[in-house]
Amino acid sequence: MSVIEEDERDSATFPGQRPPRASVGSHKIEEEVFGKAYDPKTVRRIWAFVKPFRGKIYLSVAAVLVFTATQLAIPLIIGWAIDGAMVAGGNANNLMIAVGAFAVAVLLNFGASYVQETQVGQVAENVLFEMRRAMFAQLQRVSLSFMDKTEVGRLMSRLQGDVNSMQEFLETSVISVGDIVLLIGIVVVLLTLDPWLGLLTLVTMPILFIVRIFWLPPAKRAFWAAHETNSLTNGAMAEGINGVRTVQNLERQQVNFDLYDDKAYHNLETQLTGSKFAQVMVPIVDSLTGISMATVVLVGGSLVLNGSLQVGVIVAFLFYIQRFFDPIRSLTMQYSIMQRAMTSGRRITEVLDLPVTITDKPNSVQLTSDMDGSVAFHDVVFGYDPERPVLKHVSFRVNPGETVALVGPTGSGKTSAMALVHRFYEVQGGAVLVGGHDVRNVTQESLGEQVAMVLQEPFLFTGTVFDNIRYNKTSATREDVIAAAKAVGAHEFIERLPDGYDSKLEQRGSNLSLGQRQLLSFARALVADAKILVLDEATANIDSYTERQIQKALETLLEGRTGLVIAHRLATIRGADRIIVLQSGEKIEEGNHDALMELGGLYSRLYNMNYASFDDIPDELVAEANAKAAST
Amino acid sequence: MATLKAGRARSRGDARVHVAAVHDGVGRSPLIRITLFSLRHYWQASLAIGATIIAAVLQLMIPRLLGHAVDQAQNVISVAADGAQQALLWSAATLLLVSVARGFFTLVQNYYSESVGHHVGYELRLAFYDKVQRLSYSYHDRVHSGDLITLGLLDLDGVRMFFSTGFVRTILLTVLIGVGAYMLLTTDVVLGLLALSFVPFVAWRSSVAQLLLRGTWIVLQEKLSVLTRVMEENLGGIRVVRAFSSQTHELGKFDTASAAALDLAHERVMIRVKNTSMMTLSFFVAMGLVLWVGGHKVIAGEMTVGTLASFLTFMTILQMPVRQLGLMVNSFARADTCGQRFYSFIDQAEEIIDKPGALPLKITKGTLRFEDVHFTYPGAAHPTLTGVTFEGRAGQTIGIVGAPGSGKSTVAHLIPRFYDVTSGRITLDGQDISQVTLESLRRQVAVVQQDSFLFTTTIENNIAYGDPWAKETKIERAAESAQLHNYIMGLPSDYDTVVGERGVSLSGGQRQRLAIARSLVLRPAVMVFDDSTAAIDAGTEHRIRSAIKAYASDRVTIIIAHRLSSLMHADLILFLDDGKIVERGSHAELLAEGGRYRALYDLQTRPTDIDIGEAAQ
Known part of the structure; x- marks a missing residue:
């Protein structure tokens, strides 16, 4: 240690080689994101925040049901207008009734969607702010020994990231109720209109369900990877900005640029994979829609031809087909949202449950300024x-x-x-x-x-x-x-x-x-x-x-x-x-x-x-x- | 650790080509520049555009086919029952085929327009990162790092997304609405007009709503960042909060910030809901009118049920894209403002660059000279350095003292050309530093700063930051000399422990020792300690000083400090006041001189009475 033999600055043995001890940004996001989709304990805790707004929640669930009912009714009304008013010489009176019914449905639809969206949106925002406040207030009271050990960044991610994913969940969960009702409603209506044709049309529905179930896990991984590499790339960029003086000081620009290039390129690859997973569903859904439409046209059309089915019914069928994959799509998405929300909910609960070790005794006295000051x-x-x-x-x-x-x-x-x-x-x-x-x-x-x-x-x-x-x-x-x-x-x-x-x-x-x-x-x-x-x-x-x-x-x-x-x-x-x-x-x-x-x-x-x-x-x-x- | 996963082959030079391409088109309007830049990915862009047009046309065929099928089912086009059955089969087959094809082309459209967007994003990011690294200290002094991060995240995104959300969507909507309108109007003018009547209203509302939402979004982000700051400062300063028992006060601050953000969030919900429900209503009103008028036409025998059904399905198909008009308008607005900001960042001139024909610095003896150096910070009225002249030879140590603002750190920052001198010159072995290449200069000058940045990586990588090829033994030796080795060995995974924002946090003194270790790994001709031991206790500093003596034999060492014990061993001590050297000499000489240095020394060693301090002034 006394004599320091200084060697030359170490360097690459051949050009273009990666330096062994260099990186930009961090390499992983440590926290778990997806957990159980349903955890009764967490749900109870979250419910405690929603409870004060339950009036509004019930109102919006009711509104969702009305909204869904109008969505179900509109194709029926159109179908009925055709069958009752237009075929076989027509009936202007019936047409008036049909258009009147349509108008009523439309107004209900307008009112219900307005009520539901304003209520849900605002309740979700309120709950989110209340949760954050409760956590923040708790952190004001927990012992300093806890605060000494915990990084501010970790707490901030509870106060922000976790709370935000709860908001997403709250906003979508009421809509999910509507989706479930809509799905059931479409099945019931189709089967009632014509059991055989209904059954044939609905065959595609379970197919989509099965496809989604197989598609979801790898897709979720791909989406998450895309999300993760994106934040890592952004993290590396932020580090490059915040540490720019040191970077220039130590002449690391070229090395960092190459490393950042690797990171950004890897991110490009995961983004493209994510896009592939997202887009691959498009032709599947369109093909299944096509199959259902073809079935209705071929089978339904033949039934109409031989007089055992009215033409309005197939028009109504065609309208339903345009819609019936939407709820399946959003319901499967809702599953991931729920998983995320449960994990976040658990972490929020952890903060809320932090023990407060230093509290005022029930009969503690007020220290006043006339005390002696010793x-x-x-x-x-x-x-x-x-x-x-x-x-x-x-x-x-x-x-x-x-x-x-x-x-x-x-x-x-x-x-x-x-x-x-x-x-x-x-x-x-x-x-x-x-x-x-x-x-x-x-x-x-x-x-x-x-x-x-x-x-x-x-x-x-x-x-x-x-x-x-x-x-x-x-x-x-x-x-x-x-x-x-x-x-x-x-x-x-x-x-x-x-x-x-x-x-x-x-x-x-x-x-x-x-x-x-x-x-x-x-x-x-x-x-x-x-x-x-x-x-x-x-x-x-x-x-x-x-x-x-x-x-x-x-x-x-x-x-x-x-x-x-x-x-x-x-x-x-x-x-x-x-x-x-x-x-x-x-x-x-x-x-x-x-x-x-x-x-x-x-x-x-x-x-x-x-x-x-x-x-x-x-x-x-x-x-x-x-x-x-x-x-x- | 290997971030580069097996992928397509790509050569190292590609990145530089992309960066150069981002710099093309200076002076063009941002939207044109973005479009041209995106179209560089010509085959992907052509696939996207081609597929968009085909998919839109295929989609428009579906209502027609359905209408035909409905008519066929009623056997309106009176053919024999057999033929009708046959016709239905054809219709069904065509429908299936068109649907499958449409799905396929939509896939191509979406995937390739997103792909162009992602490629553009990748390239813009490279150019942005490169530019950040090239801009000089004076730029970074001026611009808040938070604003730069926003530029690199949000503004870059606004530019990146333009191709898919603006450009391709415009083509899609033009074809859908244009061709759709043509088909409807040529079939039946009145009914066509009714069916399209919702389009202008929805287009207008959705554009207004999107622009409003964008405006309020920006304000909301500001309000949320206030809230974030309140929380962060509270948690970071929790001891102060507790010391003043001001939890209630802090909750009040939180509530104020929170309420402001919540109000705006509510307002945004209302803007969104009002507009979406109005848009839906107008759509259904138009549909009701079509049903009413069309119904009468059917009753009057002027129109078939199938045609009416095709009108109604047309409308359902048009509904979504028309609502997206607002998004398209927003995309244009966003790309324009974001592009403006982004490109003016990229296009700005770099202040500190190699002079044309600059040669690499050649170190022979290692002599540093300041020759009548004057320096004024850009925009400042008062000069920071006036006529600074001194010389340091290899093996020598130069100490610089002075009050805050006397220009000590500025001296340190001029040597590696973080700023350029206003007049006079600085030479290393006779070569003017402004005439040699920046890279070669900075490799010879190591400045250990007071506030050195800690990167989120292992301790080892942090120490090897300036020379990532450094061998392990060298790193350990540097850490030992900086009195950091023992501390590191006590960490959970010693040299592999991750430090920085997402890892173990180091104290101010440990950070400074790490910065010292960092520079010891290098082999510079000039080493500057810029108040870099302020947070290190005197005992440890003493040990560091004796350990690095062995390194100092062939270099000029400059020590800037408040604490005289840090620099009294220097060969030459300069006392700076208001940018001028007012006293110079060795410790003994300056003490004997009995001037400002002496007064400072007395104040620091034995301040028995405050009055002595006053005498120093």
């Missing part, structure tokens, strides 16, 4: 994994108005201690007290109002600067917001933004520097005006000028408040009233700067190493200091 840890034991505690029997007290700095090497449990003050997690032993109340005995909302938190990574929301500083404190006025910004020294740069406080923050404030974002998050905490401030100081390197502003802002922020600060910078640590040194989950030293220096333990050793921050000290030096501190 924070105390009593023999606290806590670990994300109970087997491996991060905090081991830690006790300390922060008096009202005091600022306490928590210091210690990485992994000492500082961040966990901070999270416990806000009851992000539940302690396994001991208790955390805020204002003298166990945090488990107060309402979470009032706890949140009295304990403000500033996280290490400033997180801003898309929206104006004003919205971000005010955040959820909607009672804060513009003056309050400006005062807070001035207090933390953010006013100046905000005023310089194109629209001042009304400037939009693009993509979570990426148009601001890290230091500026930090200052905004301070202002936000100041507006929240809580009695207790818990702050995790940023470790990232900020330029010295902003750094100084942040230090000043911090002083303003802590004025008149109880402060618990995870401190990295020596200036902050020295400014604190008291310092608590944590190591591997245990409190090892406590006191003010001078006292700790005198003590000559870990703190003083680290301090004397002359680093700008404790985090800058290399691990081996920390270990060394530890060893020395332990030996004294």
